[in-house]
Amino acid sequence: MDEELTLDPIDWKALRLSFQIAADLCISNMEAVREGPVWEPTPDRVKAHFKEALPQEGASLNTLLRDFEENILPYGTGNGHPRFWGWVHGSGSAAGALAEMLAGFMNSNVGGRDHIANYVERQVIDWCKDIFNFPASASGILTSGTSMGTLIALNVARNEKAGADVQALGVSAGRRMVGYASAEAHGCNSKAFDLLGLGRQSLRMIAVDDRFRLKPETLRENISADKAAGFQPFVVIASVGTVNTGAIDDLVAIADICRAEGLWLHIDGAFGGLARLTGRFRAELEPMSLADSIAFDFHKWFHVPYDAGCVIIKDEVAHRGAFSARREYLQSTESGLAGGAPWFCDYGPELSRGFRALKVWFTLKSYGIKRLAALIEQNCTQAKKLEALVQAAPDLELCAPVHLNIVCFRMVFDKDGKATDALNKQIVALLQTEGIAAPSTTTINGETVIRVCITNHRTRSDDLTLLVSETRRLGVLINSQDVNLGA
Numbered sequence: 001m002d003e004e005l006t007l008d009p010i011d012w013k014a015l016r017l018s019f020q021i022a023a024d025l026c027i028s029n030m031e032a033v034r035e036g037p038v039w040e041p042t043p044d045r046v047k048a049h050f051k052e053a054l055p056q057e058g059a060s061l062n063t064l065l066r067d068f069e070e071n072i073l074p075y076g077t078g079n080g081h082p083r084f085w086g087w088v089h090g091s092g093s094a095a096g097a098l099a100e101m102l103a104g105f106m107n108s109n110v111g112g113r114d115h116i117a118n119y120v121e122r123q124v125i126d127w128c129k130d131i132f133n134f135p136a137s138a139s140g141i142l143t144s145g146t147s148m149g150t151l152i153a154l155n156v157a158r159n160e161k162a163g164a165d166v167q168a169l170g171v172s173a174g175r176r177m178v179g180y181a182s183a184e185a186h187g188c189n190s191k192a193f194d195l196l197g198l199g200r201q202s203l204r205m206i207a208v209d210d211r212f213r214l215k216p217e218t219l220r221e222n223i224s225a226d227k228a229a230g231f232q233p234f235v236v237i238a239s240v241g242t243v244n245t246g247a248i249d250d251l252v253a254i255a256d257i258c259r260a261e262g263l264w265l266h267i268d269g270a271f272g273g274l275a276r277l278t279g280r281f282r283a284e285l286e287p288m289s290l291a292d293s294i295a296f297d298f299h300k301w302f303h304v305p306y307d308a309g310c311v312i313i314k315d316e317v318a319h320r321g322a323f324s325a326r327r328e329y330l331q332s333t334e335s336g337l338a339g340g341a342p343w344f345c346d347y348g349p350e351l352s353r354g355f356r357a358l359k360v361w362f363t364l365k366s367y368g369i370k371r372l373a374a375l376i377e378q379n380c381t382q383a384k385k386l387e388a389l390v391q392a393a394p395d396l397e398l399c400a401p402v403h404l405n406i407v408c409f410r411m412v413f414d415k416d417g418k419a420t421d422a423l424n425k426q427i428v429a430l431l432q433t434e435g436i437a438a439p440s441t442t443t444i445n446g447e448t449v450i451r452v453c454i455t456n457h458r459t460r461s462d463d464l465t466l467l468v469s470e471t472r473r474l475g476v477l478i479n480s481q482d483v484n485l486g487a
């Protein structure tokens, strides 16, 4: 008799063994992460390995694990390393990784229906409302990140403030809608404007002060000018932690303007928002509760494995109204598997969604808010230490005030601006390719700077001392080679 096919193994014992091998491999890698390079470029040989034809026959899990060990695991982003400080990356955690595997086994679809993953996600959303002091009646949904959270929030804001039924008729049904964010705000905001049919230029970039915070007075002037021109201002996006410098906008001033002008207040708190849990930033970030919506990430300063973000929205009815559009095959019932309304597909554009909430739940339960908050505060203290190290070095200069966890500095020799830009780019490239450290670069006031963003629970103060000494060593080296080449 012919065997009918399945993907399940014949040898369950061998399967258990494969899992043990995998766990050993990953845990050993995590345990020794400090000893290895921060990052290494993927060799051409390895890149070529991923140009194979579509596999017709299967291979054993143990074969694939060897492939993973040799060709995949060593060439990651490097954000698990204690000296990874590029862009804004979380550093991951064992509890989150374990939950990721468990979620794979459950294989839940959290678009809707009545099963436990929905209750876990609602639990996580309730905790988020607690963190930002949103009312119990608020709603929320876990997302791939702040980019998706922003798109969801701005869709709700657009529908609420359009003054016409743009949901049914499209944006041409109303006046041209415009919004505001600081010139330092993240690019996901203008992307959302584009995706919502509003146009990127409809997001006005408001000038910032010398601490890189949106200027409320300029915001007010822009709103008046737009109203006078017949446009429909609808949203202000306040940044809590900008990517370049970690600037936090003046939330009270912006909230006042929104209230007076009838605008939706959205906060981009991607990484900085969670600093609200620390003693140092509690008072400054208390007014986050004034927002109509907040988008933020678990995968940055809470170190939940990618991807995991969230958006919370104060007006649940507006939120559901923007996304609930179920057809006959998705009707809810009072009882049975089709019960448990409202469903998460009523709060966002996606129907099928994975069990992201499990890794967030594991992270929060496993480490507790006190420890996660202490690690955020520790990173801010480390940023202050790095600031002091930079200020003490005669050939380094600080390029932006250090408020949160980001330090922007550069090495300066007696050279013109272009040469100094090139020098600092080269320093960062060498720090990365030699596996010493991974800061990134950015442009501040037109100059290339070395940017260190500490969202890393493995960083120790010594790592920052090493960064400063290696930066200066490489800077001197590059500078002397330039001189030799020029001679």
Ligand SMILES: *Cc1c(COP(=O)(O)O)cnc(C)c1O
Pocket (backbone or CB within 6 Å): 088, 144, 145, 146, 147, 148, 186, 188, 241, 242, 243, 268, 269, 270, 271, 297, 309
């Ligand atoms: C990372 C980041 C975003 C985008 O978030 P994703 O999770 O990458 O989609 C938006 N705003 C700020 C300030 C960020 O740091």
